[in-house]
Amino acid sequence: MTETMPLDPHTTGDADDRRSQLHAAIEVCDPAPLLMSLVHVTGDTGLLDEFGPRLTLSEPGNHYRTGTRPTAPPGQYPADVVDDIRARAHELLTVEMEDRLGVPDAELFVRMATVATSEYVAEEFVPILREQAGFVRSERRVPITVTPPADFSVIVIGAGIVGINAAIKLRDAGFTYRVFEARHEIGGTWSRNTYPGAAVDTPSHYYSYSFELNSEWSKYYPTGAEYQKYLKGVVESYGIAENIAFRTQVLSARWIEDQHVWEVTTRSADGTREVHRANAVVTALGMLNAPNIPDVEGMDSFGGRIVHTSEWDESIDLTGKRVVVLGTGCTSVQVVANIVDQVESLDVVVRSPHWIVPEKAVVSDVPDGEKWALANIPRYHEWFRLRAYWFASDNLYVMPRIDPEWVKTHFSASPANEMVLNTARNYLESSFPDRPDLVEKLTPDFRPYGKRIVKDPGFFKALTRDHVTLHRASFQRVTPDGVFTTEGKFVPADVIILATGFALEFTTSIDIVGRNGDTLADRWKGGDDPRAYLGIQVTGFPNLFVTAGPNSAPNHGAGHNILSEEHVHYIIECLQYLLENGHDAMDVRQDALEEYNRKVDEALDKTVWVHPGENVNGYYRNSEGRAVVPCPWRLVDYWTLLREPNPDDLEFLGSATPSDR
Numbered sequence: 001m002t003e004t005m006p007l008d009p010h011t012t013g014d015a016d017d018r019r020s021q022l023h024a025a026i027e028v029c030d031p032a033p034l035l036m037s038l039v040h041v042t043g044d045t046g047l048l049d050e051f052g053p054r055l056t057l058s059e060p061g062n063h064y065r066t067g068t069r070p071t072a073p074p075g076q077y078p079a080d081v082v083d084d085i086r087a088r089a090h091e092l093l094t095v096e097m098e099d100r101l102g103v104p105d106a107e108l109f110v111r112m113a114t115v116a117t118s119e120y121v122a123e124e125f126v127p128i129l130r131e132q133a134g135f136v137r138s139e140r141r142v143p144i145t146v147t148p149p150a151d152f153s154v155i156v157i158g159a160g161i162v163g164i165n166a167a168i169k170l171r172d173a174g175f176t177y178r179v180f181e182a183r184h185e186i187g188g189t190w191s192r193n194t195y196p197g198a199a200v201d202t203p204s205h206y207y208s209y210s211f212e213l214n215s216e217w218s219k220y221y222p223t224g225a226e227y228q229k230y231l232k233g234v235v236e237s238y239g240i241a242e243n244i245a246f247r248t249q250v251l252s253a254r255w256i257e258d259q260h261v262w263e264v265t266t267r268s269a270d271g272t273r274e275v276h277r278a279n280a281v282v283t284a285l286g287m288l289n290a291p292n293i294p295d296v297e298g299m300d301s302f303g304g305r306i307v308h309t310s311e312w313d314e315s316i317d318l319t320g321k322r323v324v325v326l327g328t329g330c331t332s333v334q335v336v337a338n339i340v341d342q343v344e345s346l347d348v349v350v351r352s353p354h355w356i357v358p359e360k361a362v363v364s365d366v367p368d369g370e371k372w373a374l375a376n377i378p379r380y381h382e383w384f385r386l387r388a389y390w391f392a393s394d395n396l397y398v399m400p401r402i403d404p405e406w407v408k409t410h411f412s413a414s415p416a417n418e419m420v421l422n423t424a425r426n427y428l429e430s431s432f433p434d435r436p437d438l439v440e441k442l443t444p445d446f447r448p449y450g451k452r453i454v455k456d457p458g459f460f461k462a463l464t465r466d467h468v469t470l471h472r473a474s475f476q477r478v479t480p481d482g483v484f485t486t487e488g489k490f491v492p493a494d495v496i497i498l499a500t501g502f503a504l505e506f507t508t509s510i511d512i513v514g515r516n517g518d519t520l521a522d523r524w525k526g527g528d529d530p531r532a533y534l535g536i537q538v539t540g541f542p543n544l545f546v547t548a549g550p551n552s553a554p555n556h557g558a559g560h561n562i563l564s565e566e567h568v569h570y571i572i573e574c575l576q577y578l579l580e581n582g583h584d585a586m587d588v589r590q591d592a593l594e595e596y597n598r599k600v601d602e603a604l605d606k607t608v609w610v611h612p613g614e615n616v617n618g619y620y621r622n623s624e625g626r627a628v629v630p631c632p633w634r635l636v637d638y639w640t641l642l643r644e645p646n647p648d649d650l651e652f653l654g655s656a657t658p659s660d661r
Ligand code: NAP
Pocket: 199, 200, 201, 202, 288, 292, 294, 295, 326, 327, 328, 329, 330, 331, 332, 350, 351, 352, 353, 452, 474, 475, 499, 500, 501, 502, 617, 618, 619
């Protein structure tokens, strides 16, 4: 059967309509989650015994570790197995289908996940997979016997992906909370980055809240606008907007030691300053907010328009214009691919190229049958999401890690890293078969994963167009009419787009003053040397929780969404711990912070981010070459560390009962 009719995930048609839609969807949807849905709907685990032996199992990430190429893309079933699953689904699924299995126990979950991914899934992954696939909401660990008193309040700074999540989970846990957001709307990154082509570069069936699955993503990698719409929908459905103060900038936060509270000063759009008190403060500012604007001679004299991608203004019309783009990160490639058809000429100025890999799904629409299955077939969505997570997470842990023997004789870091290198090199060479000059200019001089791998949304194709010129250079000087590159070429321009990324900023834009008058900015040497315990807590700043803090980004795989969920989970557990034990506040012990950071540095020393001899700049590292962004742990290990506070590492303040506060 082929998909000949329009599929409507929310069809209210009669049973015949739904039956037709179900069978059409079965023909196009992903067979692996479909098989899992068959197990859920029939309750027949014998299906796993029947299909399991027909799959070639590999160890998780085995081909990555050994550098061997899998015969089929990871997790894909052989064609005859696919046909048989579809046939069985036509036979067994009906429009009245229901999940008879519920959430599988650990043993069954391992069996199902192993069949669903065609890789051995160890039991240690079960809790994170159950949560991250969306089977269960994050499970509370600290016993809950005390209801948060109304006068115990929490301030959240920022209403992006983390702040929204914090608001939802604080609300669910019964805490009094308030969110301050400097912009006029929620969304953070996705509100700010509206440049042409802005899109998510992590698959959104996974890069979204595990507790708010969305079956309607139009693309596997949706636009920023679609992502922003998703976030707005979440805010609306949880009714948290009324607790968010928009256009309200947090200027400072000051710990009042004798009262064990924070005093937070805000400034609203009309300039009014207010001081608020809270028992805990959660910063949810992200780390890439402050645009990195190069300091180039003559920028002020430019007669046209200069714009940084994060400050895009919809009034900018590039039609028929001569445009120069500076930079070649994820943002630049999206801009270039998106504007190439519109402009008269396009000059891309590349100081140092990134490794770029092909990814067909970056521009693919999600077929209607897939959307129908996600919305209607029991547990299909959870297993679809589990696979999206599995193949983009700890399977990739090996990628940035240095194999000391291998690097003695290879440019790449390990056999696995070599696979990415070969993929990127082949893609580069096959994209420009007649342009060795472009191949040379676009070949990076650092190992893959030194900087974020870029998935190509059409950048290389754009560079082959007659009106597009690539310069392996930087800006030397800007004049009223254009740009002189460091190669000495003059490029006439009407618009200059700075796709130059961000100045790394870990919360130090706010004046945060802790115990003994210490400021977070001083402690972190103006933000250049940030160190936190678990990436979240800093000694001397009780009940301050810095989300997306130092060394917490999952740079080998997955996305910011997992960080959002695990950080918020940990914070709620900490707050509940305080209530359960009658404390006012917790402060991390200095020795615990130092020991944690010693382990972080030791683990990072073996990666392409800081290994001696690595020739990598970029925002992962500080001025001393220390990697301050990446989390060195496997996602499963970091997630496990963040299940609940470890009292041995913490000092507790106050023992007041709630009524004494
Ligand atoms: P980026 O990765 O930091 O890249 C900035 C680019 O600008 C680099 O090519 C850099 O060259 C260049 N540059 C910076 N200063 C320069 C100067 N003074 N002169 C010449 N060139 C200069 O920034 P980004 O592309 O905006 O990406 C930022 C982060 O956002 C990344 O993590 C990225 O993956 C993420 N992102 C995510 C999405 C998403 O969908 N989730 C979309 C876009 C971006 P050098 O390498 O030589 O410094």
